[in-house]
Amino acid sequence: xxxxxxxxxxxxxxxxxxxxxxxxxxxxxxxxxxxxxxxxxxxxxxxxxxxxxxxxxxxxxxxxxxxxxxxxxxxxxxxxxxxxxxxxxxxxxxxxxxxxxxxxxxxxxxxxxxxxxxxxxxxxxxxxxxxxxxxxxxxxxxxxxxxxxxxxxxxxxxxxxxxxxxxxxxxxxxxxxxxxxxxxxxxxxxxxxxxxxxxxxxxxxxxxxxxxxxxxxxxxxxxxxxxxxxxxxxxxxxxxxxxxxxxxxxxxxxxxxxxxxxx
Numbered sequence: 140x141x142x143x144x145x146x147x148x149x150x151x152x153x154x155x156x157x158x159x160x161x162x163x164x165x166x167x168x169x170x171x172x173x174x175x176x177x178x179x180x181x182x183x184x185x186x187x188x189x190x191x192x193x194x195x196x197x198x199x200x201x202x203x204x205x206x207x208x209x210x211x212x213x214x215x216x217x218x219x220x221x222x223x224x225x226x227x228x229x230x231x232x233x234x235x236x237x238x239x240x241x242x243x244x245x246x247x248x249x250x251x252x253x254x255x256x257x258x259x260x261x262x263x264x265x266x267x268x269x270x271x272x273x274x275x276x277x278x279x280x281x282x283x284x285x286x287x288x289x290x291x292x293x294x295x296x297x298x299x300x301x302x303x304x305x306x307x308x309x310x311x312x313x314x315x316x317x318x319x320x321x322x323x324x325x326x327x328x329x330x331x332x333x334x335x336x337x338x339x340x341x342x343x344x345x346x347x348x349x350x351x352x353x354x355x356x357x358x359x360x361x362x363x364x365x366x367x368x369x370x371x372x373x374x375x376x377x378x379x380x381x382x383x384x385x386x387x388x389x390x391x392x393x394x395x396x397x398x399x400x401x402x
Contacts, residue, residue, distance in 0.1 A: 148299075151175035152233035152262075154219045156241065156254025158186045159211040163240035166287045167272060171237050173292035174299065177208070179233065181223040183254075184211040188241075189356075190254035192217045192261055202227070216258035224265050234305075236262035237295075239272030240287050242279075244313050246368040247331035250382065252356070259309045263384050268306040270295065271382075275316035275372065282316075289319040290377060297325075298379070308381040315372045328378040331367035 151171040155164045159182040171178040184203065187193075193215045200214040202222065210227065212219045216238065224232055238258040245253040255271045262269030272291060276282040291312070298310055311330070315322065341353040363370040371378040 148175040148234040150177040150179065150228070150231060150233050152220070152223045152228060152236045152267075153178060153180045154182050154216055154223070154236065154238050154258050156183065156187045156190055156216045156238075156258065158183050159205060161186075161242065162282075162284055163242055163272075163274060163287070166240040166274075166284055166291070167237050169288055170240075170272070170291045170295055171235075174296055175234070179223065179228060180205075180209045181219045181227060182211060183216060183219060184213050187215050187254050189252050190215045190217070190257060191252055192257040193254075194218060194221065216254040217261040220258050220261040220265065220269075224262070224267055233262075233267055235299075236267055236269040237272065238262075238269060239274075240284070240291070240314075241271075241273035242276065242282055243273065244275045244372070245271060245273045245311060246313055246372070246378070246380075247358075248336040249356075249358070250311065250330060252336070256309070256311060256382065259311075260382070260384055263307075263309050268304075269309050270298075270306075271309060271311045272314075273312070274314045277316045283318055286317065286319045286322060287314050290314060290322060290325075294325055294377060294379070308383055311368075311380045311382050313368060313372060313378045313380075315375055315377065317375055321375055322377060323375040325377045325379065326371045326374075328368040328371040328380045329364070329366045330380045330382065331363050331369045 153167045153171050194217050195214045203211045238255050241255040250256045259269030259271040274287045337357045339355050339357040368378040
């Protein structure tokens with residue numbers, strides 16, 4: 140598959156991890172419509188944030204139609220990509236999977252937990268280019284979605300036009316929590332390695348005094364280097380980090396090979 144410069148893709152599959160009713164999904168569909176002739180949406184029926192690349196292998200999945208080429212799945216974002224590529228669109232596979240737009244950043248250590256990134260990675264494993272889109276926010280009830288709406292169509296189009304296609308990497312794009320006119324451009328970035336993630340656990344008891352727990356992530360972005368994603372975002376720029384599904388630590392492999400002999 141090749142895409143000549145300034146041409147439209149034939150078909151794009153849109154998914155997310157925030158669920159079929161999430162406002163960011165509408166923005167992702169807007170992005171997809173700007174680059175494709177045909178857009179399909181297959182998203183989780185419920186919020187599946189933090190699901191990474193989870194697949195539901197031990198329960199049946201149901202598909203509910205929400206409109207023309209628009210479906211919800213009782214499963215994870217990765218399930219949605221699997222069903223989209225392997226069943227719903229199996230006769231005419233998508234040229235690209237757009238995952239997002241997530242409500243909140245997916246940078247640094249977040250990427251390993253993110254269902255948004257996980258869906259795009261799942262597409263990559265299936266041989267379909269995938270891209271992850273996320274919008275930062277400061278107030279949950281006042282997310283600057285218009286910034287993503289205004290900027291992402293041209294950013295994604297430029298990536299398609301000016302990089303080797305189809306991608307063998309997953310672009311992870313994060314939009315800062317500012318108004319559209321405040322964005323100071325787009326910049327390539329390293330996945331931040333100074334960001335640390337720790338479990339934060341809220342322990343409670345129900346009326347029968349049985350314990351239950353709410354999990355969330357406590358994050359510390361530390362002091363990032365100038366090329367890291369969080370540093371780029373702090374400069375009011377949109378960050379693009381090319382991610383790979385090959386998670387081999389090449390430097391560690393070299394070090395180990397000096398003292399460890401294969402048997």
